[in-house]
Amino acid sequence: MKTAVTNLKTIVTGDWRQPFANGDTIVMDGGKITAVGTADAKALETCDVVIDAAGAVAIPGLIDSHVHITFGDYTPRQKTVGFLESYTHGGVTTSITASEVHVPGRPKDPEGVKALAVAALKSFQGWRPGGMRVHAGSIILEPGLTEADFDDLKSKGVWLAKAGFGAFPTPYDYKPMIAWAKARGMVTTVHTGGSSIPGSSGIWSEHILALDPDVSFHVNGGPIAMPDEGFPRLVNESKVALQVCTAGNLRTTLWLSKLVREADQFDRFLIATDTPTGSGIMPLGMMYTITHLASLAGLPVEWAIAAATGNNARVYGLNSGFMAPGKDADVVVIDACSGGSKDDALSALANGDVAAVSAVITDGVPRFVGRSRNTPEGIRRVRVARSNVIQDFSAAAH
Incomplete structure:
Protein backbone atom coordinates (compact mmCIF):
# COMPACT_ATOMS: atom_id res chain seq x y z
CA MET A 1 0.00 0.00 0.00
CA PRO A 60 7.20 8.43 14.69
CA GLY A 61 5.15 5.65 16.20
CA LEU A 62 5.93 5.26 19.90
CA ILE A 63 8.10 2.28 20.89
CA ASP A 64 7.25 0.83 24.28
CA SER A 65 10.40 -1.08 25.24
CA HIS A 66 8.99 -2.66 28.39
CA VAL A 67 5.73 -4.54 27.84
CA HIS A 68 4.79 -7.71 29.68
CA ILE A 69 3.89 -9.90 26.71
CA THR A 70 2.52 -13.41 27.25
CA PHE A 71 0.73 -15.25 24.42
CA GLY A 72 -1.89 -13.57 22.29
CA ASP A 73 -3.34 -10.18 23.09
CA TYR A 74 -4.00 -11.16 26.69
CA THR A 75 -2.60 -10.15 30.09
CA PRO A 76 -3.10 -12.67 32.89
CA ARG A 77 -2.04 -10.11 35.53
CA GLN A 78 -5.12 -8.00 34.72
CA LYS A 79 -7.19 -10.78 33.10
CA THR A 80 -7.82 -8.59 30.07
CA VAL A 81 -8.01 -9.37 26.36
CA GLY A 82 -7.08 -6.79 23.73
CA PHE A 83 -4.63 -4.61 25.63
CA LEU A 84 -2.05 -4.46 22.82
CA GLU A 85 -4.61 -3.38 20.25
CA SER A 86 -5.73 -0.74 22.76
CA TYR A 87 -2.15 0.53 23.11
CA THR A 88 -2.13 1.40 19.40
CA HIS A 89 -4.89 3.87 20.24
CA GLY A 90 -2.33 5.55 22.51
CA GLY A 91 0.11 5.90 19.61
CA VAL A 92 2.21 2.81 20.41
CA THR A 93 3.19 1.08 17.17
CA THR A 94 5.93 -1.21 18.55
CA SER A 95 6.12 -3.22 21.78
CA ILE A 96 9.22 -4.98 23.06
CA THR A 97 8.83 -7.77 25.56
CA ALA A 98 10.21 -7.53 29.09
CA SER A 99 10.35 -11.36 28.98
CA GLU A 100 7.37 -13.63 29.31
CA VAL A 101 7.72 -13.75 33.07
CA HIS A 102 3.97 -13.39 33.67
CA VAL A 103 2.98 -16.55 31.81
CA PRO A 104 1.06 -18.58 34.42
CA GLY A 105 3.10 -21.55 35.58
CA ARG A 106 6.09 -20.41 33.54
CA PRO A 107 8.90 -22.98 33.37
CA LYS A 108 12.16 -22.28 35.19
CA ASP A 109 14.40 -25.10 33.97
CA PRO A 110 16.83 -24.45 31.07
CA GLU A 111 14.83 -26.29 28.41
CA GLY A 112 11.60 -24.71 29.60
CA VAL A 113 12.82 -21.10 29.52
CA LYS A 114 14.35 -21.68 26.10
CA ALA A 115 11.10 -23.14 24.78
CA LEU A 116 9.11 -20.26 26.27
CA ALA A 117 11.27 -17.64 24.56
CA VAL A 118 11.18 -19.38 21.19
CA ALA A 119 7.42 -19.98 21.31
CA ALA A 120 6.71 -16.36 22.22
CA LEU A 121 9.01 -15.08 19.48
CA LYS A 122 7.37 -17.21 16.82
CA SER A 123 3.80 -16.58 17.96
CA PHE A 124 4.07 -12.87 17.09
CA GLN A 125 6.16 -13.10 13.94
CA GLY A 126 3.13 -13.34 11.69
CA TRP A 127 0.59 -11.48 13.80
CA ARG A 128 0.22 -7.77 14.56
CA PRO A 129 -2.53 -6.96 17.08
CA GLY A 130 -4.17 -3.72 15.99
CA GLY A 131 -1.33 -3.31 13.51
CA MET A 132 1.32 -3.19 16.27
CA ARG A 133 4.70 -4.82 15.73
CA VAL A 134 5.49 -7.00 18.77
CA HIS A 135 9.03 -8.16 19.52
CA ALA A 136 8.40 -11.09 21.83
CA GLY A 137 10.59 -13.86 23.16
CA SER A 138 13.22 -12.86 25.74
CA ILE A 139 15.14 -15.67 27.40
CA ILE A 140 14.74 -15.48 31.19
CA LEU A 141 18.18 -16.25 32.61
CA GLU A 142 18.03 -19.21 34.98
CA PRO A 143 20.67 -21.45 36.60
CA GLY A 144 21.73 -24.31 34.39
CA LEU A 145 21.79 -22.47 31.05
CA THR A 146 25.04 -23.10 29.19
CA GLU A 147 26.95 -21.15 26.57
CA ALA A 148 25.77 -23.67 23.98
CA ASP A 149 22.17 -22.82 24.88
CA PHE A 150 22.79 -19.25 23.75
CA ASP A 151 24.08 -20.52 20.41
CA ASP A 152 20.88 -22.54 20.09
CA LEU A 153 18.69 -19.56 21.00
CA LYS A 154 20.52 -17.30 18.56
CA SER A 155 20.04 -19.83 15.75
CA LYS A 156 16.29 -19.78 16.41
CA GLY A 157 16.09 -15.99 16.22
CA VAL A 158 15.91 -15.07 19.92
CA TRP A 159 17.72 -11.74 20.39
CA LEU A 160 16.62 -10.60 23.85
CA ALA A 161 17.83 -11.81 27.25
CA LYS A 162 16.45 -10.79 30.66
CA ALA A 163 18.11 -11.01 34.07
CA GLY A 164 16.44 -10.42 37.40
CA PHE A 165 13.90 -13.19 37.87
CA GLY A 166 16.13 -16.26 37.93
CA ALA A 167 16.85 -18.43 40.96
CA PHE A 168 20.41 -17.20 41.49
CA PRO A 169 21.82 -16.63 45.01
CA THR A 170 22.90 -13.06 44.14
CA PRO A 171 22.44 -10.73 41.17
CA TYR A 172 26.18 -10.95 40.47
CA ASP A 173 25.67 -14.57 39.35
CA TYR A 174 24.04 -13.34 36.13
CA LYS A 175 27.33 -11.93 34.87
CA PRO A 176 28.59 -14.92 32.78
CA MET A 177 25.24 -15.38 31.04
CA ILE A 178 24.93 -11.70 30.22
CA ALA A 179 28.40 -11.86 28.68
CA TRP A 180 27.44 -14.95 26.66
CA ALA A 181 24.31 -13.24 25.36
CA LYS A 182 26.13 -10.00 24.47
CA ALA A 183 28.84 -11.95 22.65
CA ARG A 184 26.11 -13.29 20.36
CA GLY A 185 24.64 -9.88 19.63
CA MET A 186 21.66 -10.27 21.92
CA VAL A 187 20.24 -7.21 23.70
CA THR A 188 20.59 -7.83 27.43
CA THR A 189 18.27 -6.29 30.01
CA VAL A 190 18.31 -6.33 33.80
CA HIS A 191 15.55 -5.63 36.31
CA THR A 192 16.54 -2.62 38.42
CA GLY A 193 15.15 -1.54 41.77
CA GLY A 194 13.32 -3.36 44.53
CA SER A 195 11.83 -6.83 44.26
CA SER A 196 8.67 -6.88 42.16
CA ILE A 197 7.59 -10.52 42.47
CA PRO A 198 8.06 -13.14 45.23
CA GLY A 199 11.40 -14.88 44.97
CA SER A 200 13.23 -12.08 43.16
CA SER A 201 15.72 -9.73 44.80
CA GLY A 202 16.50 -6.04 44.65
CA ILE A 203 19.03 -5.04 42.02
CA TRP A 204 20.86 -1.77 42.56
CA SER A 205 23.52 0.31 40.83
CA GLU A 206 26.45 -1.76 42.08
CA HIS A 207 24.90 -4.84 40.47
CA ILE A 208 24.24 -3.08 37.15
CA LEU A 209 27.80 -1.73 37.05
CA ALA A 210 29.19 -5.23 37.60
CA LEU A 211 26.83 -6.94 35.13
CA ASP A 212 27.16 -4.32 32.35
CA PRO A 213 23.93 -5.13 30.45
CA ASP A 214 22.70 -3.16 27.46
CA VAL A 215 19.64 -1.82 29.29
CA SER A 216 18.85 -1.11 32.93
CA PHE A 217 15.14 -1.90 33.00
CA HIS A 218 12.85 0.58 34.80
CA VAL A 219 15.85 2.23 36.40
CA ASN A 220 13.35 4.55 38.14
CA GLY A 221 11.79 1.55 39.87
CA GLY A 222 9.62 -1.32 38.82
CA PRO A 223 7.80 -0.12 40.85
CA ILE A 224 10.29 0.50 43.70
CA ALA A 225 13.35 2.65 42.96
CA MET A 226 16.90 1.87 44.04
CA PRO A 227 18.68 4.19 46.54
CA ASP A 228 19.31 7.70 45.23
CA GLU A 229 23.10 7.42 45.30
CA GLY A 230 22.91 4.86 42.50
CA PHE A 231 21.54 7.20 39.84
CA PRO A 232 24.63 9.42 39.39
CA ARG A 233 26.79 6.30 39.44
CA LEU A 234 24.90 4.68 36.55
CA VAL A 235 24.97 7.89 34.53
CA ASN A 236 28.64 8.67 35.08
CA GLU A 237 30.26 5.25 35.54
CA SER A 238 28.57 3.19 32.82
CA LYS A 239 27.33 3.26 29.24
CA VAL A 240 24.20 1.24 30.04
CA ALA A 241 20.93 2.52 28.53
CA LEU A 242 18.68 3.88 31.28
CA GLN A 243 15.02 3.08 30.81
CA VAL A 244 12.38 4.97 32.79
CA CYS A 245 8.87 3.60 33.02
CA THR A 246 5.44 5.05 33.66
CA ALA A 247 4.76 2.42 36.33
CA GLY A 248 7.84 3.46 38.31
CA ASN A 249 8.90 6.30 40.59
CA LEU A 250 8.07 9.70 39.05
CA ARG A 251 10.49 11.70 41.20
CA THR A 252 13.49 9.67 40.05
CA THR A 253 12.26 9.78 36.44
CA LEU A 254 12.38 13.57 36.47
CA TRP A 255 15.73 13.63 38.29
CA LEU A 256 17.35 11.15 35.92
CA SER A 257 16.32 13.23 32.89
CA LYS A 258 18.28 16.11 34.44
CA LEU A 259 21.32 13.92 35.18
CA VAL A 260 21.61 12.54 31.63
CA ARG A 261 21.34 16.00 30.11
CA GLU A 262 24.00 17.38 32.41
CA ALA A 263 26.29 14.48 31.46
CA ASP A 264 25.49 14.81 27.71
CA GLN A 265 24.19 11.23 27.74
CA PHE A 266 20.67 11.71 26.44
CA ASP A 267 21.02 8.93 23.83
CA ARG A 268 20.90 6.49 26.76
CA PHE A 269 17.59 7.79 28.11
CA LEU A 270 14.63 5.57 27.14
CA ILE A 271 10.90 5.82 27.86
CA ALA A 272 8.70 2.75 28.38
CA THR A 273 5.71 1.77 30.53
CA ASP A 274 6.45 -1.50 32.42
CA THR A 275 2.86 -2.60 31.91
CA PRO A 276 0.62 -4.55 32.25
CA THR A 277 1.57 -5.29 35.85
CA GLY A 278 -0.02 -4.62 39.20
CA SER A 279 0.01 -0.99 38.05
CA GLY A 280 -2.56 -1.91 35.44
CA ILE A 281 -3.06 -1.51 31.72
CA MET A 282 -1.97 1.92 30.44
CA PRO A 283 -2.74 2.61 26.76
CA LEU A 284 -1.64 6.23 27.27
CA GLY A 285 1.35 5.36 29.47
CA MET A 286 3.96 6.47 26.95
CA MET A 287 2.08 9.73 26.41
CA TYR A 288 1.86 10.36 30.15
CA THR A 289 5.60 9.97 30.67
CA ILE A 290 6.33 12.25 27.72
CA THR A 291 4.10 14.96 29.14
CA HIS A 292 5.43 14.48 32.70
CA LEU A 293 8.97 15.04 31.46
CA ALA A 294 8.02 18.00 29.28
CA SER A 295 5.83 19.76 31.83
CA LEU A 296 7.60 18.93 35.12
CA ALA A 297 11.27 18.37 34.21
CA GLY A 298 11.62 21.10 31.59
CA LEU A 299 12.65 18.57 28.94
CA PRO A 300 11.91 19.84 25.42
CA VAL A 301 8.86 17.91 24.30
CA GLU A 302 10.55 16.88 21.06
CA TRP A 303 13.38 15.35 23.14
CA ALA A 304 10.87 13.44 25.25
CA ILE A 305 9.30 12.11 22.04
CA ALA A 306 12.77 11.06 20.85
CA ALA A 307 13.30 9.13 24.11
CA ALA A 308 10.10 7.21 23.30
CA THR A 309 11.01 6.63 19.64
CA GLY A 310 14.49 7.11 18.17
CA ASN A 311 16.44 6.43 21.36
CA ASN A 312 14.62 3.12 21.83
CA ALA A 313 15.21 2.25 18.18
CA ARG A 314 18.96 2.91 18.43
CA VAL A 315 19.45 0.84 21.57
CA TYR A 316 17.37 -2.10 20.31
CA GLY A 317 18.59 -1.97 16.72
CA LEU A 318 15.16 -1.37 15.17
CA ASN A 319 14.42 0.17 11.78
CA SER A 320 11.58 2.25 13.21
CA GLY A 321 11.52 5.26 15.53
Missing part, protein backbone atom coordinates in the same frame (compact mmCIF):
# COMPACT_ATOMS: atom_id res chain seq x y z
CA LYS A 2 1.14 3.52 -0.81
CA THR A 3 -0.01 6.09 1.74
CA ALA A 4 0.58 9.82 2.21
CA VAL A 5 -0.07 12.23 5.06
CA THR A 6 -0.32 15.84 3.88
CA ASN A 7 -1.03 19.28 5.31
CA LEU A 8 1.06 18.73 8.45
CA LYS A 9 2.05 21.70 10.57
CA THR A 10 5.05 19.95 12.17
CA ILE A 11 7.01 16.76 11.55
CA VAL A 12 8.92 15.44 14.58
CA THR A 13 11.80 13.21 13.48
CA GLY A 14 12.50 11.11 16.60
CA ASP A 15 16.12 12.36 16.58
CA TRP A 16 16.67 14.73 19.51
CA ARG A 17 19.69 16.31 17.82
CA GLN A 18 17.67 17.28 14.73
CA PRO A 19 14.13 17.02 16.08
CA PHE A 20 12.14 18.61 13.25
CA ALA A 21 11.91 17.99 9.51
CA ASN A 22 11.02 20.69 7.01
CA GLY A 23 7.86 20.34 4.97
CA ASP A 24 4.30 19.17 5.41
CA THR A 25 4.07 15.72 3.80
CA ILE A 26 5.11 12.13 4.46
CA VAL A 27 4.88 9.43 1.79
CA MET A 28 5.03 5.70 2.53
CA ASP A 29 5.22 2.75 0.16
CA GLY A 30 5.77 -0.97 0.69
CA GLY A 31 5.91 -0.58 4.45
CA LYS A 32 8.69 2.01 4.38
CA ILE A 33 8.84 5.80 4.48
CA THR A 34 9.88 7.03 1.03
CA ALA A 35 9.70 10.81 1.42
CA VAL A 36 9.59 13.30 4.29
CA GLY A 37 8.91 16.97 3.59
CA THR A 38 7.35 17.53 0.21
CA ALA A 39 5.66 15.57 -2.57
CA ASP A 40 4.35 16.76 -5.91
CA ALA A 41 0.80 16.24 -7.11
CA LYS A 42 1.81 13.34 -9.33
CA ALA A 43 3.32 11.43 -6.41
CA LEU A 44 0.14 11.90 -4.39
CA GLU A 45 -2.04 10.76 -7.29
CA THR A 46 -0.38 7.33 -7.18
CA CYS A 47 -1.16 6.85 -3.48
CA ASP A 48 -3.82 4.39 -2.40
CA VAL A 49 -4.72 6.53 0.61
CA VAL A 50 -4.11 10.25 1.22
CA ILE A 51 -4.71 11.58 4.74
CA ASP A 52 -5.30 15.29 5.27
CA ALA A 53 -3.73 16.18 8.64
CA ALA A 54 -5.41 19.62 8.68
CA GLY A 55 -2.40 21.24 10.36
CA ALA A 56 -1.76 18.55 13.01
CA VAL A 57 1.62 17.09 14.06
CA ALA A 58 3.26 13.86 12.90
CA ILE A 59 5.60 11.85 15.13
CA PHE A 322 12.70 7.88 13.04
CA MET A 323 10.90 9.93 10.41
CA ALA A 324 13.28 9.35 7.52
CA PRO A 325 13.28 7.60 4.12
CA GLY A 326 13.96 3.87 4.44
CA LYS A 327 12.61 3.60 7.96
CA ASP A 328 9.56 1.50 8.82
CA ALA A 329 6.36 3.36 7.95
CA ASP A 330 5.04 3.74 11.49
CA VAL A 331 3.55 7.23 11.82
CA VAL A 332 1.23 8.79 14.40
CA VAL A 333 -0.70 12.03 13.87
CA ILE A 334 -1.37 13.94 17.08
CA ASP A 335 -3.18 17.15 17.95
CA ALA A 336 -4.20 19.27 20.90
CA CYS A 337 -7.34 17.93 22.53
CA SER A 338 -10.63 19.69 21.93
CA GLY A 339 -11.54 21.89 24.88
CA GLY A 340 -7.98 22.31 26.10
CA SER A 341 -6.00 25.50 26.57
CA LYS A 342 -3.42 24.93 23.81
CA ASP A 343 -3.80 24.92 20.04
CA ASP A 344 -1.23 22.32 18.95
CA ALA A 345 -0.06 18.93 20.19
CA LEU A 346 3.46 19.89 21.23
CA SER A 347 2.27 22.87 23.27
CA ALA A 348 -0.36 20.68 24.91
CA LEU A 349 2.21 18.05 25.92
CA ALA A 350 4.52 20.73 27.31
CA ASN A 351 1.53 22.06 29.26
CA GLY A 352 0.99 18.67 30.94
CA ASP A 353 -1.90 17.49 28.76
CA VAL A 354 -2.02 14.29 26.75
CA ALA A 355 -2.33 14.76 23.02
CA ALA A 356 -5.22 13.59 20.89
CA VAL A 357 -4.20 10.64 18.74
CA SER A 358 -5.85 11.42 15.42
CA ALA A 359 -4.37 8.72 13.19
CA VAL A 360 -2.09 5.71 13.47
CA ILE A 361 -0.30 4.16 10.51
CA THR A 362 1.82 1.03 10.87
CA ASP A 363 3.71 -0.71 8.10
CA GLY A 364 2.27 1.99 5.82
CA VAL A 365 -1.31 0.89 6.51
CA PRO A 366 -3.76 3.29 8.21
CA ARG A 367 -5.14 1.54 11.30
CA PHE A 368 -7.54 4.35 12.14
CA VAL A 369 -8.00 7.95 11.03
CA GLY A 370 -9.98 10.65 12.79
CA ARG A 371 -10.13 9.78 16.46
CA SER A 372 -8.60 7.38 18.95
CA ARG A 373 -11.01 5.69 21.31
CA ASN A 374 -8.55 6.35 24.16
CA THR A 375 -8.08 10.12 23.85
CA PRO A 376 -10.37 13.12 23.45
CA GLU A 377 -10.78 14.19 19.85
CA GLY A 378 -8.39 16.74 18.39
CA ILE A 379 -9.24 20.31 17.52
CA ARG A 380 -8.53 19.62 13.85
CA ARG A 381 -10.43 17.31 11.54
CA VAL A 382 -7.87 14.76 10.43
CA ARG A 383 -9.52 12.77 7.65
CA VAL A 384 -9.03 10.50 4.68
CA ALA A 385 -9.02 12.92 1.75
CA ARG A 386 -8.86 10.23 -0.91
CA SER A 387 -8.81 6.43 -0.88
CA ASN A 388 -8.75 3.65 -3.44
CA VAL A 389 -9.20 1.10 -0.66
CA ILE A 390 -12.63 -0.19 0.28
CA GLN A 391 -12.22 0.19 4.01
CA ASP A 392 -13.59 2.39 6.77
CA PHE A 393 -10.57 3.85 8.58
CA SER A 394 -12.56 5.47 11.37
CA ALA A 395 -12.26 4.01 14.86
CA ALA A 396 -15.11 3.15 17.17
CA ALA A 397 -15.91 6.15 19.34
CA HIS A 398 -15.69 5.94 23.12
